[in-house]
Amino acid sequence: MKYMDEFRDPATAKKLVEEIKRLAPIARGQREMPLQIMEFCGGHTHTLFKYGIASMLPADIEMVHGPGCPVCVLPMARVDDCVAIAEQPSVIFTTFGDAMRVPGTRKSLLQAKADGCDVRMVYSPMDALAIARKNPEREVVFFALGFETTMPSTALTLLQAYREGLKNFSLFCNHITTPATMRAILTDPDLRLDGFLAPGHVSMVIGAHPYDFVTRDYRKPLVITGFEPLDILQALWMLVKQFAEGRCEVENQYARIVPEAGNVAGLKAIAEVYETREHSEFRGLGNIGDAGVQIRDDYAAYDAEKKFGLPIDFAQGAVGYDPEHLKCADVLRGVMKPWECPAFAKTCNPQNPLGALMVSPEGSCAAYYAYGKLAKRS
Amino acid sequence: MCLGIPGQITELVDHEFLVAKVDIGGVKRDVIITCVVDDEHPAESCVGDWVLVHAGFAMSRLDEEEAARTLALLAELGDMQDEIDLMRQVGSSV
Numbered sequence: 001m002k003y004m005d006e007f008r009d010p011a012t013a014k015k016l017v018e019e020i021k022r023l024a025p026i027a028r029g030q031r032e033m034p035l036q037i038m039e040f041c042g043g044h045t046h047t048l049f050k051y052g053i054a055s056m057l058p059a060d061i062e063m064v065h066g067p068g069c070p071v072c073v074l075p076m077a078r079v080d081d082c083v084a085i086a087e088q089p090s091v092i093f094t095t096f097g098d099a100m101r102v103p104g105t106r107k108s109l110l111q112a113k114a115d116g117c118d119v120r121m122v123y124s125p126m127d128a129l130a131i132a133r134k135n136p137e138r139e140v141v142f143f144a145l146g147f148e149t150t151m152p153s154t155a156l157t158l159l160q161a162y163r164e165g166l167k168n169f170s171l172f173c174n175h176i177t178t179p180a181t182m183r184a185i186l187t188d189p190d191l192r193l194d195g196f197l198a199p200g201h202v203s204m205v206i207g208a209h210p211y212d213f214v215t216r217d218y219r220k221p222l223v224i225t226g227f228e229p230l231d232i233l234q235a236l237w238m239l240v241k242q243f244a245e246g247r248c249e250v251e252n253q254y255a256r257i258v259p260e261a262g263n264v265a266g267l268k269a270i271a272e273v274y275e276t277r278e279h280s281e282f283r284g285l286g287n288i289g290d291a292g293v294q295i296r297d298d299y300a301a302y303d304a305e306k307k308f309g310l311p312i313d314f315a316q317g318a319v320g321y322d323p324e325h326l327k328c329a330d331v332l333r334g335v336m337k338p339w340e341c342p343a344f345a346k347t348c349n350p351q352n353p354l355g356a357l358m359v360s361p362e363g364s365c366a367a368y369y370a371y372g373k374l375a376k377r378s
Numbered sequence: 379m380c381l382g383i384p385g386q387i388t389e390l391v392d393h394e395f396l397v398a399k400v401d402i403g404g405v406k407r408d409v410i411i412t413c414v415v416d417d418e419h420p421a422e423s424c425v426g427d428w429v430l431v432h433a434g435f436a437m438s439r440l441d442e443e444e445a446a447r448t449l450a451l452l453a454e455l456g457d458m459q460d461e462i463d464l465m466r467q468v469g470s471s472v
Contacts, residue, residue, distance in 0.1 A: 043381050050454070096433070097464065123464045124434025126410065149382075152413055153435040160395070201382060204430075204438050227381060228451055257430070257438050265413045266437065 009230075016233040017056050020240055024060035027243030034062040036192055037239060038334060040182065041199035042069030042362025043227050049371040051229040061240070064191075064334035065364035067181060068199055070146040071098045072332060072356045072363045073282045076322065078174055079104030081310045085141055085172060086117040088308065092135060093119045094128035095143035098360045101353060109143075125157035125171075132161070132169035141304045145174040147181075148205040151293075152266030155273035158295070158302050172304040173295050176280065178202045179210045180291035184282075186218045190335045195239050196222040197232065200254045205270075207262030211250045219248050226254040273299060283322070283356060284332030328355035331364060338368040339375045381452060382432040383461060384445035385409065387424045396421055402431055403449070403462045411436045 028035050039045055045065045048054045054063050067073050079102050086093035086109060093109070100110045100121060113119035118138075122128050125142050132140035144154040154171055161169045178199060185191060198211055203224045214222045221242040225235035235253040242249060252258055273295060280292025295303040304310065322328050326343055330336035338344045338357070348354040350366055357363035361370070368374070385402035387409075398421075400409040414429055414436045415421050428445040429436035440448065 047451075097460065121464065123461065126408075126434045149437070150433055152437070153410075153433045156410060156412055156435065201430075201432070201437070228447065256444060257440070263413050263437065264416070269412070 013230060013233055016230070016237050020061070020233070020237050021058045023237070023240040023244045024058045027240040028060040029243075031194075033192065034060050035194045035240070035243065036062050036064050036334075037195050037197065037236070038064040038066045038185070038193050039197040039232075040066035040068040040178065041197075041202070042066075042072065042360065042364070042367075043201075044068075044197055044199070044225065044232060045364050045367045046362055047227050047229060047232055049367045049373070053229060053232055057236070061236070064193060065331075065367075066185070066196075066334065067282070067284060067332045068147065068178070068202075069357075069360050069362040069364075070150070070176070071102050071360050072328075073176065073181075073284065074099075074102055074145065074174065074356060075281045075283045076103065076105045077281065079108065080106060082109055082143055082172060083107055083112045083117075084310060085304060085308050086112050086119050088139070090137075090139045091118065092131055092138050092140045093117065093143065094122045094125075094131060094140060095119070096145070097121050099143055099145060101359045102356045103354060125154050126160070129157055129161055129166070129169060132166055133164075136168055138168060139307070140169050141308075142169075142171050143174070144171040147176060147178050147199070147202050148270070149199075149201045151175050151270050151274065152205060152263065155269035158273050158299060159269065161302055162299060167301070170302045170304040170307050171295060172310075173274070173293065175274065175293050176282070176288075176291050177293065178206065179213065180288055181282070181285070182211070182214060184285050184288045184291065185333070186214070186220065188285075188333060191333060193220060193334075195220050195243070197235050197239070198222050198224040198250075200224060200226045200231075200257060203252075203254065203258045203262070205263050205266045208250055208252050208258065208260050215248045215250055221248050222250050224250070224252045224254050224258055226257065272296075284329035322355060326355045328357050328365075331357055337376070338365040339373065341365070345369055345374045382430040382437060382448075383452060384428055384440055384448045385431045385436075386445075387411070387427050387429060387436075390421055390425060393421055398424060398436070400429065400431060400436065402465065405462055405465045407434070407465055409434055409436050413437050414439055 128142035223235040274293035277292035277294040327341035357365035385400040389399040428440040
């Protein structure tokens, strides 16, 4: 455990914070606003709050919380489609736990379950496949969502169903890709970002090169980072060092887990099963043309959208928007802090989430709530 | 959903479909190891290795110290117990 102790060494953390404080004014230069650094991943948001990292940073740096939480960017219309599938009498609808509580315009999957639908929480898509094997007379649907971290697992599960010739299993595919989402953020006129902390486990799958456009086309430095407090502090130090030295590069702080070329087998499975979707509606980010993926025609028999003629609303462009008093979209895009939303910590809380950002611990509203950041002063 | 839990491979269950028994926080479950098997790391040599498990799939190799560090982090963040409980409920169903 010696290494772990070193990794949590307060003296190292202190030294890194001091270095960040020393470099930050140089890095900020003549900018009027603080350097705005987005941590894309909700896991990083969680670590930033849990260990009080955000409060250790100098005023020259402001962290902007990104949309990197799969359930948080799920539009209500997609939850409505899940419920519509789950309401079919023959269906067993399976999903990860986080997705159960995301509100749709009518109800969440948890409410659908309470109303009598056969909705089951699983740990793995392979659990859904096992349910399909055991229930050949029922249609088993797995709600496949998430960024690239979870894409290989759903792709490999589908390929296994295909090999076995299972006829009663399908995926409702809602996967999204990180680089295209980052591009959408970079072209948002309301955001003035200066750099990125990139997600560690997405990068474990895709590698470092898919981020090259961020530095090449948008001139924003980016550092891939892990989830330990010292990972994040070191990544922030690497980022401010880039600004201070006038560099703009993709750097990999998490090289112990993230290979430059990503995970070859995982990428192969993704390429075999998925193709870019023409239209993808994201909560808060609107339509991002090339960020979502769909199941290739070769595997159409395993595509719940085709099997159930969904999503009807989505195909017609009738997206279920958030109620107006909820400001999830602005919080997701980083232009509003959670405590500025009128519903935050009042009608919307982790016990009764009205918006997706309050559902998962990785959502920024849930993180602000959990760590007592209920208003600007606190 | 995105952090993953470290586990140690204890047994190769199915060579053809690359399924291994993995001890994850004391729960033993079948895990697909396709993404961590290559020419350098053939399936038969994986027993004893530490891997990062996401949703029932081993996605990366870890050394033992990295695994210990990640487990400690997850325990502190409070993210691990729900997944372990769910694994217990669902069982080893691959």
